[in-house]
Amino acid sequence: MIDMILETFETGTGFWHPLVWITVFVIIFLLVYIIRGFGEKKYKKGTGQTQAFLSGNKEYDKQLMHVQSSNLYWGWTESLKWVIDLLKKMHTGIVNDYVLWFVIVMGLLLVFVGLM
């Protein structure tokens, strides 16, 4: 039973064993933790040491500093604007168009399968 549970996951050309992976991960974590122990011990919580350095500018209220969802991945969405705009145009939200896509796909399939 235990042998069956611990069996290696075969993928065809490779294999995967999560328990081995986790064991390695834990060992690495322990090593990092030990190395961390050799680090600077003068750290004082709640002092100027822990505050972010914002080039001398005054720090805004924390609530104003939350980066909202729409602002994330701006560069990515900007560079792929043409694809996104195309897809947005497809997604009209009108149910007639949803059915139209169904008809289009069915027509294409008919040609494809009809030629077989």
Added chain:
Amino acid sequence: MSAIMDMLLAHAPALIIAVPLLGAFLTPLISRVSEKGRNIFAILIVGITALFVFLLASDVLANGTVTYVFGSTAETVRQSTVIRILFEVDALSIFMAIIGVILSFVAVFYSYAFMKENTGLDKYYTLLLLMTTGMLGMMLTGDLFNFFVFLEITSIASAALVAFWTNKVKAVEAGFKYIVISTIGALFFLFAIALLYGQYDALNMAKIAQSIGLSGFTFLDKIALVIFIAALAMKGGLAPMHMWIPDAYGRAPASISLLLVGATQASLYGLFRIVFTVYGDVLTLPSVSVGWILVLLGLVTMLVGVIMAIIQTDFKRLIGYAAVAELGYMALAVGTGLTIVATADPMITLESAPFAMKAINGGLFHIINDALDVGLLFLVAGAVYYATKETSLNKLGGLARNMKYTTVFFIIGLLAVAGLPPFNGFASKLLIYESTYQLNPILAIVAILSSILLLAIFVKVLHAVFLGPSLPQYKQVREVPKSMLVAMAVIAGLIIVFGLFPQVIVTQLIEPAANALVNNGAYLQWLTGGL
């Protein structure tokens, strides 16, 4: 005791449908006596159904396909005509039923607290149980017309549940769109059944499969196949016919979004069943490349799903698009399996082409993983809505401070859906990457790219909803009730177990299901052996 168990086991296929159906109609009556009693009754009904599913699963996985004839013990095949409705439960059907019943149980358990403040819950639980009935019926039946009936039951119950929050215009609109799409899909499906019935005088899947094999794929068979694929691909949420999914998943109560994942997968199951079983004899021929249709639909679905998800600002719509992308993986993998055989040496069968089987294993494994991962994310979105009454990602923030357990569950769902080790999504995606690479490396590249984007999408949600400074409007927010946390914990637990011990799941559940899918001879065996 043993005699009772034997009797229950013998009638388990019928009881799996009868129990939730009866429960659905008893729910309004019990609701009149006690509301709390009604909620517990619904949980009990789904629990009993789950017991029957697991009982039947142990039998099917140990002894092979179970065929259950309704209404009579007399012979079912007379003068080569199948005269009764029957359920044919093989390893694939029962695998799907296990997924369906897990989702249903978690949904009903989660609803206990999540829906507490709503009115009209007698209707809610009735519809939920009807939806469960329809979904399980689709998965177990061996009759095409019966499949259509269960498809309709599922669709009508689902549409009503999508529009359950009738005070929200968009929910009603989503429900309307859902019923239009479902009805059109189902009517075309019925038309395709009529084409086959007109030719072969049969509605039984095995009988039709046998007839198609003998007739050699007529022109009407081709038309019926096209309609089946288009209708079920639309119901199964494959692009570009996926657009109803974000509407429906996004507007339904979270517990129903979870169940809708199962209903969508039931349609996808129908698609695979028709391609592999009903048309199994002709579609594995080298000249017929229907596998490529599934591959292309899968590719488009993945790409459209992730690109649209990344720009969403509504929590549940975003998960809806991510769910679309996940459906693409299943179509891609199963299509790859079919294509490898169709393009290979004519002597190579599905069983002897190892990458074909690995692809199908990956596709089927991903069905259960997707149900768990996306399901968990919907439950988390529901928990966030329950606590804040907000779904806009632009307005949420800093909730990790108030909802620690929900945040942990979200992180588990995030890592699993993005296919990061050691969670379950990684195992199935690894199978998909390796097998699709054998067909064409570009397929694997697109699949990996989609996974990376899925990670980016949910990291964005993690940041927008849970991280960042504490916002004043959410200072009073508290963690959700325990029953909701338990429901999320059950799914998170399954995700971890499936991730840590993938080989057990593949050996015990997935491989038998994949073998049942590709080996349509076993599905047809009772026709020659008799019942």
